[in-house]
Amino acid sequence: MRTEEGLLRKGIGGFYYVEAADTIYECKARGIFRKTGITPLAGDRVAIGIGPDGTCTIDEIRERKNFLARPPISNLDFLFLVASVSDPAPNTLLLDKMIAAAEEKGIEPVVVVSKTDLHDGEDLRQIYTAAGIRFFAVSSVTGEGVDGVRALLKGKISAFTGNSGVGKSSLLNRICPELKLKTGEISRKLGRGRHTTRQVELLKLDGDTYVADTPGFSSIDVERGAILNRENLPFDFREFRPYLNQCRFASCSHTCEKGCAVIQAVRDGKIHSSRYENYAAIYEEIKKIKDWQLK
Numbered sequence: 001m002r003t004e005e006g007l008l009r010k011g012i013g014g015f016y017y018v019e020a021a022d023t024i025y026e027c028k029a030r031g032i033f034r035k036t037g038i039t040p041l042a043g044d045r046v047a048i049g050i051g052p053d054g055t056c057t058i059d060e061i062r063e064r065k066n067f068l069a070r071p072p073i074s075n076l077d078f079l080f081l082v083a084s085v086s087d088p089a090p091n092t093l094l095l096d097k098m099i100a101a102a103e104e105k106g107i108e109p110v111v112v113v114s115k116t117d118l119h120d121g122e123d124l125r126q127i128y129t130a131a132g133i134r135f136f137a138v139s140s141v142t143g144e145g146v147d148g149v150r151a152l153l154k155g156k157i158s159a160f161t162g163n164s165g166v167g168k169s170s171l172l173n174r175i176c177p178e179l180k181l182k183t184g185e186i187s188r189k190l191g192r193g194r195h196t197t198r199q200v201e202l203l204k205l206d207g208d209t210y211v212a213d214t215p216g217f218s219s220i221d222v223e224r225g226a227i228l229n230r231e232n233l234p235f236d237f238r239e240f241r242p243y244l245n246q247c248r249f250a251s252c253s254h255t256c257e258k259g260c261a262v263i264q265a266v267r268d269g270k271i272h273s274s275r276y277e278n279y280a281a282i283y284e285e286i287k288k289i290k291d292w293q294l295k
Contacts, residue, residue, distance in 0.1 A: 082162035
């Protein structure tokens with residue numbers, strides 16, 4: 001049996017597809033992973049064993065630098081959060097939850113606002129550039145902003161996520177037309193798009209550039225589990241960090257306390273009110289969850 005190092009591109013039905021030495025191998029995972037509760041994820045760097053008869057197994061999963069449970073993917077360099085300027089309307093609360101989740105996991109968030117042929121999205125640009133978050137305004141119709149996204153992807157592993165109908169597949173098709181990802185029509189009755197992506201799969205754009213088009217995150221319960229918690233949440237809003245050690249009280253929640261430097265920064269226009277209001281809303285949601293519910 002010989003061993004190869006590879007990149008797990010997709011898992012489906014108990015089979016895992018690993019790229020190693022310019023070849024895709026269909027593998028099964030060793031039983032030890034089930035016993036230890038570890039599930040191989042798209043993005044994993046793995047060691048595979050290749051038998052004389054061509055059967056392949058995933059023998060080892062290399063240490064992950066990060067991972068997300070939903071979408072299930074690991075070792076991301078960027079998480080592109082796609083929202084549309086309209087149809088469906090942008091939901092900044094959901095965007096800020098996902099930005100916080102990315103920050104918590106050590107993944108660089110990038111906000112992409114699509115359909116700018118309908119509206120320029122300048123209000124969203126102001127919110128997120130003020131927070132120090134990379135921002136792109138794109139149109140899959142005119143091609144605006146697509147080159148900037150393509151340049152950032154180069155040599156990285158990235159995931160694209162967002163509500164259904166915001167144009168993730170259309171954007172990826174514009175970046176790399178040979179992908180020919182299926183795109184769906186907006187459901188007028190529901191006011192949202194139909195899901196057209198079935199499972200997480202790393203798509204190879206060129207030699208060392210991979211992207212994943214993922215199911216929508218509108219139903220994600222990001223405040224549960226270990227993704228977000230009250231203690232870390234202020235640090236997950238990066239523009240809060242310069243002020244966190246300036247509050248009067250060490251236990252400040254930055255929601256209502258006197259002498260809160262974060263609240264003062266909002267009043268002074270140094271932190272955008274939209275971001276702060278979403279922080280306060282997320283904090284209140286997390287506060288209602290009991291410790292036993294997180295176990």
